Amino acid sequence: MGLQIIPIGGFSEVGRNCTLVKVDDEAVILDMGLHMDNYIAYTEDLEELHGSKDMTAETLIRVNAVPNINQVKDLWPKVKAICITHAHLDHVGAVPFISNKFKADIHGTRYTIEVLSTILRDEKISLRNSLVAHPVNSKFKVSGKITVEFINITHSVPQTVVIAVHTPYGTVVYANDFKLDNAPVIGEKPNFKRLEQLGKEGVKALILDSLYAHTAMKTPSENIAKEMLKDVMLGVNSQGKAVVVTTFSSHIARLKSITELARKLRRRTVFIGRSLSKYILAAKDAGIIDLTKNADMVRYGSKVEKFFKKIKNPSKYVFVVTGHQAEPRAVLPRMVNNNLYRFDEEDHVIFSCSVIPVENNIINREKLDAALKKKKIRLFTDVHVSGHAFREDHRDFIRLLKPTHILPAHAEPKVMEDMKELALEMGYKPDKVHILKNGMQLNL
Numbered sequence: 001m002g003l004q005i006i007p008i009g010g011f012s013e014v015g016r017n018c019t020l021v022k023v024d025d026e027a028v029i030l031d032m033g034l035h036m037d038n039y040i041a042y043t044e045d046l047e048e049l050h051g052s053k054d055m056t057a058e059t060l061i062r063v064n065a066v067p068n069i070n071q072v073k074d075l076w077p078k079v080k081a082i083c084i085t086h087a088h089l090d091h092v093g094a095v096p097f098i099s100n101k102f103k104a105d106i107h108g109t110r111y112t113i114e115v116l117s118t119i120l121r122d123e124k125i126s127l128r129n130s131l132v133a134h135p136v137n138s139k140f141k142v143s144g145k146i147t148v149e150f151i152n153i154t155h156s157v158p159q160t161v162v163i164a165v166h167t168p169y170g171t172v173v174y175a176n177d178f179k180l181d182n183a184p185v186i187g188e189k190p191n192f193k194r195l196e197q198l199g200k201e202g203v204k205a206l207i208l209d210s211l212y213a214h215t216a217m218k219t220p221s222e223n224i225a226k227e228m229l230k231d232v233m234l235g236v237n238s239q240g241k242a243v244v245v246t247t248f249s250s251h252i253a254r255l256k257s258i259t260e261l262a263r264k265l266r267r268r269t270v271f272i273g274r275s276l277s278k279y280i281l282a283a284k285d286a287g288i289i290d291l292t293k294n295a296d297m298v299r300y301g302s303k304v305e306k307f308f309k310k311i312k313n314p315s316k317y318v319f320v321v322t323g324h325q326a327e328p329r330a331v332l333p334r335m336v337n338n339n340l341y342r343f344d345e346e347d348h349v350i351f352s353c354s355v356i357p358v359e360n361n362i363i364n365r366e367k368l369d370a371a372l373k374k375k376k377i378r379l380f381t382d383v384h385v386s387g388h389a390f391r392e393d394h395r396d397f398i399r400l401l402k403p404t405h406i407l408p409a410h411a412e413p414k415v416m417e418d419m420k421e422l423a424l425e426m427g428y429k430p431d432k433v434h435i436l437k438n439g440m441q442l443n444l
């Protein structure tokens with residue numbers, strides 16, 4: 001009995017985020033994400049072997065692609081709700097595969113629920129639980145003892161929330177992922193007022209995105225990313241040349257900036273690739289922004305080929321394509337390696353992203369950069385700012401919420417230690433900062 005926090009995924013690795021908060025005999029699950037590398041490795045192997053698609057919970061748990069919910073099997077019947085912070089796949093992507101084990105509705109903001117619905121439609125999966133969309137800055141009761149609150153925060157997808165779980169034993173705040181952006185390109189600033197109020201009311205425990213706890217900076221605003229893009233797109237002469245931009249498909253704010261700058265260049269934006277269309281349509285359906293108003297969209301493989309063949313004057317367009325991590329089957333690598341597109345010397349390719357530091361990505365990007373350079377393309381890399389808080393944001397966030405206990409999350413163990421060091425620097429006693437691993441349990 002009492003209040004317990006049980007990390008299920010994302011505490012022993014970066015990915016497959018999932019935390020269970022138990023209050024007496026009721027519980028709520030926060031996030032249900034994929035481990036992207038393990039998931040991609042597994043599904044690619046399947047395709048290569050032409051194997052039947054075994055996507056059962058048991059198999060995906062075995063290959064460490066989804067959170068290992070078997071660690072808390074005895075608690076399954078107690079789970080009253082599954083609450084998702086945002087639409088990134090490492091937070092929502094496991095819902096289609098494991099949420100049916102629970103008799104609990106799935107709650108998220110409208111954009112998150114739209115993205116989830118699209119995945120379910122594409123994968124032809126039906127869930128026994130309902131999907132429930134809530135506005136940012138709203139509260140709902142999930143059981144006798146648990147009330148969940150969604151608080152607006154900034155990140156790199158629209159409608160991201162910090163979740164406060166209110167219980168008779170105190171409030172647990174789950175901030176995984178976030179940044180503190182005072183000038184977001186889409187949506188409102190973080191709800192500082194409510195966060196401060198929560199700090200005054202008392203926060204028992206804070207589960208904290210610590211990915212960049214070692215970086216002594218404040219994360220620049222998304223507005224800065226827009227300025228960086230402006231510098232490259234408007235400040236460098238691209239007359240007569242193709243301009244190709246690649247970024248995260250779910251990063252709607254970034255896509256908005258790109259279309260605005262394209263208009264200033266008097267070029268038409270064309271979004272090319274399936275995953276771009278998926279997120280753009282979700283943003284439209286969630287009532288956030290309709291990026292298709294001033295742009296065209298080419299979704300599927302065969303159409304992409306036809307589209308590029310028809311292009312006579314590339315300097316009329318900005319091509320926004322998938323493949324920011326040089327994934328071999330995405331559009332940009334195929335433009336380069338499969339001659340999907342005939343580049344001219346000194347065409348512009350802009351990477352509005354950073355390389356996610358995983359071995360595969362690093363190797364793929366090195367190869368792609370080399371191939372682009374061989375074609376004498378002008379490369380603009382790292383035109384990007386992060387969606388994750390850095391150390392000085394962590395400090396402000398902790399100061400705002402004044403939690404009794406801090407649980408670093410979403411980071412390698414070494415970086416979690418950096419978060420602990422920051423907490424100690426701020427006056428926390430070592431026994432109040434808990435570096436947990438998946439499957440451990442913290443009794444509060």
Ligand SMILES: [Zn+2]
Nearest residue numbers: 086088155177
């Ligand atoms: Zn995220």
